[in-house]
């Protein structure tokens with residue numbers, strides 16, 4: 001099978017004639033790249049200015065347990081007591097594990113990803129958008145970095161024995177179809193990687209005052225927009241509950257949980 005043409009057919013059939021469309025990039029924009037670091041910094045700066053908001057950066061939650069009506073949370077040397085908790089600690093969430101949410105979930109494997117930051121990448125169809133490359137020795141992606149004329153060149157697998165760095169080197173230096181794209185490419189940053197346990201979504205991500213949101217309740221790649229919407233909705237539902245001075249008694253919790261879904 002000619003994997004190079006598979007890649008090309010998919011991209012042209014999804015977006016019609018890409019070269020034609022590029023003549024009017026404003027009208028035919030297919031995606032927007034955001035700098036997540038800047039976005040989060042903006043949100044943090046705004047929160048810091050609010051009264052009665054305490055922010056604990058670089059603080060790691062180690063335990064969470066129920067003590068009477070309240071939740072007791074230990075995070076490094078700090079102890080917190082809370083009526084309710086929003087768990088947004090990502091795809092490898094410790095909170096879901098400690099609270100046994102994962103027992104009802106299906107483990108589907110562990111995903112590994114490795115990426116290099118590079119510049120001077122020259123694909124024949126142009127550098128816009130996400131490029132996925134399928135070969136018979138691995139799956140690769142080339143993703144533009146916001147603000148900079150640089151790219152992440154990465155590969156992912158579920159086989160822990162795969163040497164992803166070797167595969168990327170092979171793609172860039174030996175592959176007959178793709179190595180010409182990387183002829184002038186230079187590594188400009190460190191190798192980055194992530195390891196993610198793939199567990200099925202939590203059916204009912206709420207229990208006894210703890211609401212699980214974002215990737216923590218999902219599989220992987222809820223997406224930044226999805227995660228932000230979850231955070232906004234959860235905080236909104238919680239704020240309304242506090243304004244109404246609900247005491248989070250068991251029968252009230254259901255109403256709070258429902259309002260999280262409906263608002």
Ligand SMILES: Cc1cc2nc3c(=O)[nH]c(=O)nc-3n(C[C@H](O)[C@H](O)[C@H](O)COP(=O)(O)OP(=O)(O)OC[C@H]3O[C@@H](n4cnc5c(N)ncnc54)[C@H](O)[C@@H]3O)c2cc1C
Pocket residue numbers: 059060061062088089090091093094113194213214215216220221222223224225227
């Ligand atoms: C390589 C990669 C590329 C991606 N690219 C995109 C993309 O281009 N566009 C897109 O929309 N989405 C992308 N995603 C998906 C997106 O990043 C996630 O869906 C999103 O970040 C989930 O947000 P979250 O807030 O639920 O979790 P996270 O962003 O994972 O945040 C969880 C936070 O909790 C913290 N944390 C974890 N454990 C603890 C603990 N015990 N104590 C204290 N803090 C803790 C973590 O440090 C982290 O800051 C990508 C994901 C990966 C891995």
